[in-house]
Amino acid sequence: MAVLPILQLGDPRLRQVSRPVTAAELATPATQAFIDDLIETMHHAHGAGLAAPQVGDLRRICAVHVRKNPRYPYKPDHPLTVFVNPVIEVVGDAVEWIYEGCLSVPDLRGLVPRHMHVRVTAWDRHGQPMALEARGLSAGTYQHEFDHLDGLLFVDRVADARTLTTWAEFDKHHKAEFVAHAQAINARYLGAPEKNDGPIE
Ligand code: NI
DSSP: OOOOOOOOTTOGGGGSOOBOOOHHHHHSHHHHHHHHHHHHHHHHTTOSEEEGGGGTOOBSEEEEEESSOSSOTTSOOEEEEEEEEEEEEEOSSOEEEEEEEETTEEEEEEEEEEESEEEEEEEOTTSOEEEEEEETHHHHHHHHHHHHHTTOOHHHHOSOGGGOBOHHHIIIIIHHHHHHHHHHHHHHHHOOOOOOOSOOO
């Protein structure tokens, strides 16, 4: 296994639409080794997810894994999951504003609107069909990762550029309020215990 270099904002490969993977291609040792590398790279960089185009491989493959993530301590845990050729469907009209960051966009965060309930169909890494449903911040994570497969970055979804912030300034000026908001989202969509007082907005 190997830790791969992560492409950074400005690399044209991040802006391309990735192509679907065939079942035969997925089963090859080379593709399976690539998926191992993608996972190792995600873990090494403490990402909540990583999409193949972020390491220069323009195929519709991405991984998500959230477990006490130091980059996103308020994100609910999510088991290691590999998505191949994912198709996402929005359920309902709930949307929340989330501060996102990205391993391909160094030292920047910004507020993006994300649907709070989605259904996903995809193959797992062995080509077995999966159907998943996600609510809350996990639904946002899926949208972020799948956007990469279409050449989109979170900065494209930032509606107000004035919300852009470095990570240090986020910690100083926005973190406390956003962590409360994230906890409210977890409570509203996952039924987790609510930790903050007052109205949820
Ligand atoms: Ni990203």
